[in-house]
Amino acid sequence: MLDFVIIDNGIVLAIVALASLSLVFGALLGFAGERFRVDDDPIVEHIDALLPQTQCGQCGYPGCKPYAKAISEGEAINKCPPGGDSTIRDLADLLGREVRPLDGEAEDxxxxxxxxxxxxxxxxxxxxxxxxxxxxxxxxxxxxxxxxxxxxxxxxxxxxxxxxxxxxxxxSTLDDWQWPFPAGPGQRTPAPGLIATDRASATQGAVHG
Amino acid sequence: MARDFDFPGGIHPPQRKQASAQEPLRQAPLPSRVVLPLKQHTGAPAEPCVIPGQRVRTGECIAIAQGMISANIHASISGEIRSLEEHAVPHPSGGKAPCLIIDGDGQDEWQRLPSLDWHQTDRDALVERLQQAGVVGLGGATFPTQIKTCSRDDHSIDTLIVNAAECEPYITADDLTLRTYAPDVVEGAGLMALLCGAKRIVIGIEDDKPEALAALEAHLHGTDIGNQVDVPIELTVISTRYPSGGEKQLVKRLLNREVPSRGLPIDVGVLCHNPGTLRAAIRAVRDGEPLVSRIITLTGAALHQPGNIEARLGTPMHALLAQAGWHEAAVSRLVMGGPLMGFELSQADLPVVKASNCLIAATTEELPAQPPEQPCIRCGACETACPAGLLPQQLYWHTRSHDHDKAELFNLFDCIECGACDFVCPSHIPLAQYFRAAKDSIRFRHHEARKAEHARHRFELRQARTEREAAEKEARRQARAAAVKRKSRDRSAGERHETTLDTSQATGGDDVKTLRIAQAAAKAAVRKAEKALARASETGDGDIEDLEVQLATAQENLKATESRLEAARGTQENAQ
Amino acid sequence: MSLMHASQTAARQASDSGRLMGWVITATLPGIVMLTWHFGWGVITNVLLAAVMGVGLETLVLRLRRRPVATTLSDNSALVTGILLGASLPPASPWWLLLVGMTMAIVVTKQLFGGLGHNPFNPAMAGYALLLVSFPVDMTQWAAPHGPFGAQAPGVIDTLAHVVGMTPQDAADTWTGATALDAFRNKPEMLMASEFWASSPLPEGTLAAWYSVSLAWLAGGLLLLYKRIIDWHIPVALIGSLIVAATLLYAIDPSHYGSPLFHLLGGATLFGAFFIATDPVSAATSRRGKLLYGAGIGLLIMVIRTTGAYPDAVAFAVLLMNFSVPFIDYYTQPRAYGHSRPRRGIKPKIDHDEESS
CATH class of the missing domain: 3.30.70.20 (Alpha-Beta Plaits)
Known part of the structure; x- marks a missing residue:
């Protein structure tokens, strides 16, 4: 009577099969997790690489590396004023977190x-x-x-x-100067153009100087 | 004989060279004051070696080259140093830079270097002379010339190309140089070929310069050429097409060799020089005259007498333009360089510098203002025009959205910024500016990343040092404690056993073992850092300073572990 | 940054988006005139209405998107889309048909994707395809040729009446007919091709009308080539592959398949080759890419004409190849100077983003 229930009842069979499958794969996954565990968390290095390395401690940690470690453990990503918005954006990209406004004043x-x-x-x-x-x-x-x-x-x-x-x-010297990006479609790209007053003074210089 | 190989693309813009090419070369009158920027070349700015009030003669060195890539600056008139100050210089930013200003005395009293016979003088002395004379590439790139010749040491160079293509509209400075000073240019080429070890000289010239060509031919067929130049000279005429004068494009057209991506012509055994540079080089060697003047094209519809003029460096541009009879109100744009690769100036009170090959005083009709940018319609005209075989419209999408990785993937850094794509774009997209901006932005990011990395290494060094100091202090404390203990133990030998020592012995043993491992690791790290540094100083790539910091860090770490080990051993001995 | 522009230096080619489109419009004139010659005023109403709708819709959407209207309209692209769609629809199409088609073309296909330069599909052909699948009956009834400038055609008034949907019942026949391709497609299976043509299945002069219209498009196309508005690559590849495919089929079974000449001139092949497939926005960009793209369209036209459910196939062939443009572009990148070989496809850079996710 009992084995009739077990063998012929499709539902029971399915449950047994699924349970044994999940046991087997669970064990496999667990083993793999143990066997191939990465000891050193590489994410800290990646975070550290994005931080500006000013070592200023404005985030409340003694240096960039400790802050990187703290971020990897869940600390907010918006505590780095020297990095500013671009660092927050890069960190958000890296960690798949939300971009948040900077905590504190950005350095201009x-x-x-x-x-x-x-x-x-x-x-x-x-x-x-x-x-x-x-x-x-x-x-x-x-x-x-x-x-x-x-x-x-x-x-x-x-x-x-x-x-x-x-x-x-x-x-800053002229070497630090970067070509600006053009304004984009629909816009004229600003050109220096001769300034009338400059021209006037230049000629005066030419005549008298 | 003119085999025509080809680079992809290219355009045929209106040449507009007639106006300035008709007139013979003129000499500009001596300016009463010159403004000499400390940086007129690629590389580090020169360091002034004169003080205000000092009298200088024409040709006297007033600022000395700094570092590997740099060039000397010389007084271009005789007179008195007025000041060292920030003055506006020709630069796309319209910014200012430190300049030495000389008030002329009108005497033009020269101080020349001793004349050298380049056939008899050894190579090092010639290279040094070029360096002393501040000779740089006069085609516009202003790369110090002696460095190019030194590249012989690690590349074998077989061909010297004289780049007389001068493909950009308006510019005729090389044309006039060749017409007027063909013998100097050819002799300069001989000198350069000797210096770089080239087996032949190829002069590449576009077919729109018949007079320069005739002058060259007349000179080359002269009788005394063999005495002057030791290697065979070929004259190759190529059809006019922009940008044949681009180094890489010219190498391809003349020799069918292709300079590898991010490489230089020397990588394929070629060295390119501009006629003006060759003339400056031979003058520096043969006549002992440093680079104090250059030939500059003054052209544009707003000038009554366009033409080429040899002007002293530092001469104010407005003085030259006034000489060429500029109709000032008609000038809508003042351009330095050509209309495709040059840039606009916002004023005329700027000095002529080593890079100033051309000044265009253009009216609104000839160079109208840039119309507004329209959407890209993917017409592919830019791709057809690109002489580097790039896909400008793809680069445009990526640079516009600041997707720098993608832009680099599409070979952004192979762009030579020739502006051919801009020229053909029906939507008036300033493509070359997008590419320049993206390149600058990428370079800036790399620079910042390197700086951050360096700051991190310095921080690590500091931490390592602090740790080492703490470890040494601890070791000393332990040693003192041990000494005290030993004394007291000696005194009360066998009387009493300290129980605390048992525990310290156990931990001490453990410590010694782990510390030994740490010491070995630290030693390995030091060796690794030493090796990296040695490799870098040998090959010259890599940031040597940064590697030194890393080595110091490793050494600090080693010392720290060593003192800890010592301390631990001390404790252990104590315990026994 | 170039301070000099081809557009400002009087060269032979027009090199300004607006003027470029202007030349395209000019080049459509012979085709439109020839269509009008044979099929009456309905062609003109089509083209004018569609062009007006195109500009109107573009203005509307630009207003809604808060984009500059005047500068954008000056590129003339909406006008071109209208003219091309108008010329490809059956003459004197009712206004609502045109409106639906132009809405699809301008609003959905072009502006919703970001405006000129961002649309992956050819707007006119997207509009045409939508109409063809939605209103097959209206779309396959082509007016019969009416002789020179519609000697026997309905007058302007009648045409306008038809456009606004007020055609008298007894005049309906005037508007219905079939294109040569359509008729040939639907020929009885057992009829040999020669018998079919002998049975004069079409009103007098239909085939000649289509051939002459095709030649008129060809003339316009040659003008575009001469003015260097378009490259030769796409039309040549398209026509070449179509001729090759048609010749092969004709050689295999001349009784069943149409002659190469019929396929070349009997439908919208030349119109498509010079005016539709050459739309730069939705076409491949590199020269080799253009050759592939054109050849693909030519082949697809033949495949659809011989095995598909629709008589003419330019719209679908173009749209299908539009799909494959990014793919073609990736795999036909030219070899950049200084690189030993061209890059094939995009190799994603492996960076930290992937390891972290």
Whole structure:
């Protein structure tokens, strides 16, 4: 009577078959998960590569790598002011998360630290604060910033006891200039064109200079 | 003899060379003041070596080349250095750059370098002379000439091409150079061929320059040519088509060799030089005259007397234009370079620089304003015109949507920005500008990424150093503690056994083992970093500074593990 | 950035989208005149109505999309679409037929995809195909030839009446007929081709009318070629492959299949080859791509004409090849200077995005 129920009843058979299948595949998957586990989470490296590496700590973590690790563990992606919107967009792309407005104020232009050297007392506090060793100097000698290495994190500004460090816009040369994208269909691409006043002054220069 | 090989595409824009090509070459009067930008070449700006108030003579070096790729700048008139200041320079941005300004004394007193006989002088001295004289490519790219000749060291060069195609409308500077100074150009070619080791010289010239061609032929058939130049010279006339004067296109047309993508002509054993550059080179060597002047085409319908003029570098453009009788109100666009690859200037108070091969003072009728961009209708005209075999309309879609990866996939960086696609586009899309902007944007991103990577490495170095310092401190503390303990143990030997030491012994043993492994790993990392650095300094690619930082980091890590190991060993010994 | 433009430097070719389309319109004139000659004023009403509707609909949609109307209209593309659709519909088509067709063409096929340059399909042919499948009866009734400028054709008034749907019952016959292709398709199975033609199945002069119309389109096409508005690649490939296919079939079974000449001139082949398939927006771009694209259309025309359910096949053949344009474009990229071989297709760059997902 019982085996009649089991063998002839299609539903029971189906359930048994499905259950055994899921057992087998579940075991396989579990085994594969154990066997091929990746120890080091590569996603942290990818996140870190997108961060601007200013090491400024404005996100509340001591450097970009710790923040990258925190993001991989669920921290919000909008806490990096130096990276700005483009970094948030890249992170959102990478992680499949939603783009959120920046938490804090975005920096409008890249900056570098500038030490007013005659005011510097040589206390080395800023040297200790700099995350990328971009400040040179020794105790009781004035310090100076290596502009090329400075990431503009402003971590050196607060420790300075005499307040002689300013954040100034990064000096730009004509080499940094980029061709602008044209305005797009339906628009005229702006051309410099001669400015009438310039022309007038130029001729005067030619005549009198 | 003129075998015509071909590059794809190309266009036939109206040449408009007549106006300036008819007149003989003129000499510009000495300017009363010159403005000399510190950067008139590809590469790093030169560093001034004069102070305001200093008297300089024509040809005196006033700014010295910096780094690998750079060029000296010389006083182009004699007089007094007035100042070093930011002055507007000819640049598409319309921006300013540091310039040295000289007030002339009208004397034009020269300071020449000693004259060299290039047949007798050794190669290094000649290369050094080119470097001293600040000779750069005068076709517009302004690449320092001596660096091109040095490429002989790792490439074998068999052919020197004299690029006299001058395919861009309006420009006739090379035409006039050849007509007026054919012997100089040919001798310069001989000098360059000697320097780069070329076995032959090929002069490529478009068939729309009959007078230059005649001048060259007359000179080449002269009797003394063999004494001057040691290698055979071929004169190849090609049909006029834009952009035959593009280096890669000319190499293809003259020799049927194709420069590989992202490569240079030297990769196929060819070196290209512009006639103006060759003349400047021979003058630097034979006459000891540094590069202080250049031939510039002044043309456009707004000029009464268009023509070519040899002007001192730094001469204000408006002075030259005034000389050519510009009808100022009629000028709607002032263009430096040709109408296809040049750029518009927003004012005329700019100095003539080494790159200024042509000034076009155009009226509205001849170069009307760019009409509004219309949608791409995929007509394929740009593809037919592209001399690099690209698909400009595909590149357009991708660059317009800022999809840089896709644009690179469609070989964006093979675009030579010749503007042929712009010229034919029925929808007036400024394609070349899209491509320039996209290239700049991609380069900027790469640059930023490299900088971020470098900052990360410096941060890691700092962390490693802090850690090493902490480890060393700890090791010292342990050593002190051990010494104290040993003393006390010696004193009370056998009296009492410290129970705490048992635990530290157990952990110490463990630590030593793991620390040994860590030490080995750190050593391996140091070796790896050393190797990478050695390779980079040998081949010259890669960011050496960044690799040095990485090596330092590895060394710090090694030291840190070593001090930890020492400390651990100390504890262990203590315990025993 | 080029400061000089072909369009501004008086060259032989017109090189401005608006003027380009202007030349296309000019080149349609011989065909339209010839159609009118044979089929009466209905052709003119078609073309004019469709053109007006095209511009009107384009304006409407541009307003709704808040795009600049004047600059966009100046490219003349809506006008061209209207003229082409008008010329391909049966003469004196009722206004609603035209409206449905033009709405499909301008609103759905072109503007909903983003306007000129973004439409993957040929607007006129999309409109035509929609009408053909939706209103097969209205679409396959072609007016009989009426002699030079419709000597026996209905007058202008009658034509207009028909367009607005007020044709007197007894005059309905005037408007109904069949195209030569249609008649040949529907010939009784057992009838040999020669017998079929001998039975004079069509009103007097129909075949001649179609042949002359085709030649008129050819003349317009040659003008476009001369003015370099179009490249030779697509028309030549299309006509070539069609002739090859038709000749093969004719050689196999001349009693069943039409002659190559009949296939070339008897329908809309030449109109399609010069005016429809050459629409740059929906065609392939590279030269080899254009050859493939044209050849594909020619083959498909023959396949549909001989085995399909519709007598003429230009619209469907073009639309089908429009589908394959991205594919053709990927696989016919030219070899870029400095690269050893051309790239085939798009190789996606493997980047971090894939590993993370």
């Amino acid at each position: 232009m890249p900056k570098v630290a500038y030490i007013r050297e005659d005011e510097c007392i040589g206390c080395t506090k800023c040297i200790q604060a700099c995350p990328v060793d971009a400040i040179l100097g020794a105790a009781r000698h004035m310090h100076t910033v290596i502009i090329d290495e400075c990431t503009g994190c402003d971590l050196c500004v607060d420790p300075c006891p005499v307040d002689c460090i300013d954040m100034v816009p990064r000096p």
